[in-house]
Amino acid sequence: MRRERQPASSGKSSSSGKTPRSGAAALPRWRLWLRRAVRWGLALAFVGAVALAVAVGLAVQRMPSFEALKKSPAGQTVRIHAADGTVFFSLGPNYGRWLTLREVPQVMQDAMVAVEDRRFRYHPGLDPVGMTRAAVFAVRTHGTGRRMQGASTITQQLARNIFLSNSYTWTRKGREMVLALALEWKFSKDELLELYLNKVYFGGGSYGVDAASRRFFGHSATQMSLSEAAVIAGLVKAPSRYSPTADAQAALGRAGVVLETMVDAGFITRSQAAGAEPANVQLAQETGQNSARYFTDWALPQLDMLIDEGNEPLDVYTTIDLGMQRAATAAIQANAPGGVQGALVALDRDGAVRAMVGGTDYVTSNYNRATQAVRQPGSAWKLFVYMAALEAGYKVDDQVVDEPVTINGWSPRNSSGRFAGPMSLRTAFAYSVNTVAAKLGDEIGFSSVANMARRLGITTPINTHPSMVLGSAEVRVIDMTAAFAAVARGGVSVQPYGITRVTTADGRLLYQRPAERGQVLVDHWVAAGITDLLQTAVNTGTGKAAQIGRPVAGKTGTTSSNKDGWFLGFSSGITTGVWMGRDDAKPVGGLQGGRAPARAFADFMRVAVAKRPIEPFDTEVKLPEWQLEEDGEAYFGAPEEDGALVDENGMPIELPALGPPPEEGAAAPPPPPADGPVLNQQWIEEQTGRRPPADPGAAPRAVPQLKAPPAAAPKIIVPLPKTPARPPNGEGDRTG
Incomplete structure (x- = not known):
């Protein structure tokens, strides 16, 4: 039987077919996944790189130019300078002057690079070493609640400051990295460092090294020392925590x-670090004042009328004198009674506002009572009454009569409740006699008084009712002060102003106040005549508390029931107006113009004119020696303090002994014996040189007598009159 042989190739084929399959099965599975991960990783990395390149490329195309980035961002910076050039207040972010990298001292550059990004010159915008360190820190502190350690390069910080916010999100961080790479692609390292040094935030509203240097050291960053550079560079990490003014x-x-970081980075030697001594750095003196905000709130809105609108940083140079401002604040706070507000405005002879206080505390109330509040001025309004009378032909020595008077049903009364009879215009003004002011207004016309007030700068409504002569019209402190300043200027108008010059941060002039000569409002002799009366009021009348040891002219004012107290006056080229009262216009016991307001005026003026030469007035007052003696405190005391009876100006009132009324036709009783020199108006005028001595043999004139006991103030001694009728509205009758 024939056997069929199987092809040998079939067995070989079967065997060889199993061999590769057996080898594949022997390959570990993890290698397969590793191969796949590498492949996918490389693919994703390539895609990411392409996406990053596209993102960076788009960012580069959309990124502004270097010149555009140099411009300050939205939010205008306005720096307010005092009269001496000192910056005492800033609005908005402060960017200082842009400094090129060559202008920034090398120590400042090195300090910033050492402490913020010592590999700045070598990385492409992102620092792998810093990022790795930050990642390790994040793993170690996970779950502890601690914030991730900073790994931002200077370029990343710049990207965040210019384009992004400070929020801690992964999205923001990713955008920051893209922008950092774009910045590095588009700009050189020197350009990036220049941008950073001029835009990084140092606290106190200051952006950039120049603004920070001026803020903390009072000079430009171009003059910065190693010690100062170390202080400034240390602020970036935590501006509020490390601020030299805060801690x-x-x-x-x-x-x-x-x-130490600069030494470690090789920027300075150990000996240089030891010799730096940051403790010896001189910090700029803090010049900001709480009350100065009243001035800036009044002055800065005027910028809209002075310059065209813009967003560039501005330097505004003003008239305010910081020393005077401090003195004004102290004077108001020290003299205003409890619960009472106060305001003060001080003008130089051309209208420059040297000090402005609108209340006892700006933080508590920013309502500016110096420029916004309207209050009755009381007898301070008599300035316009007497000026109108002088212009109409009256002389300061003309005789008038203090007697009961009724005008259109209105019967004013004097603060003392009495009438003194014949007296000079000077005496009537010095002792603020209401009846004489009413008679003058009636004679020259109340419209003439209103016209005089309007001429001298009163902007509020003025009525022509008879009671207006006693200050029933409401006025602003700044307007009344400007009116007195016009008198001090010899009858030439004074327009209060606070801004002298406006420039951009780089010094380009935008506005310069032109020189103004003013307009002649009244003849010089009228201004000289009222100045004569005003200085008499301070030397012998209701304003004695305003004396400061040099010529002063001024006038008190007190309204009904002591709701308002005023003193306005001038000396050595400075005119100051002071008002005190409650915002709700409630009466305040003892608030008379001759007391707290006059004392505040004196406290301020002693400082304001201390460095100015003494300037005599056209008419100099020379008082007898007994009138130059220092007054006791009882002179200004209230009845509840020492029992002395005073009027609303703080002036003493002496009540003569009363007996039975004389029979009709009987001779008048002889005057009481004097316990000191008894002076009449003619004697005063003779002694002060206002009139030649009278014939010794001539009989004395019947005029009101001024009695002056030793070491006491002069007092008007008059008989008690009948009680006059009060005004129908009760306003304007308690003036002084």
């Missing part, structure tokens, strides 16, 4: 860390 010790400690 000097923390700032010094941080500056020491910066110096």
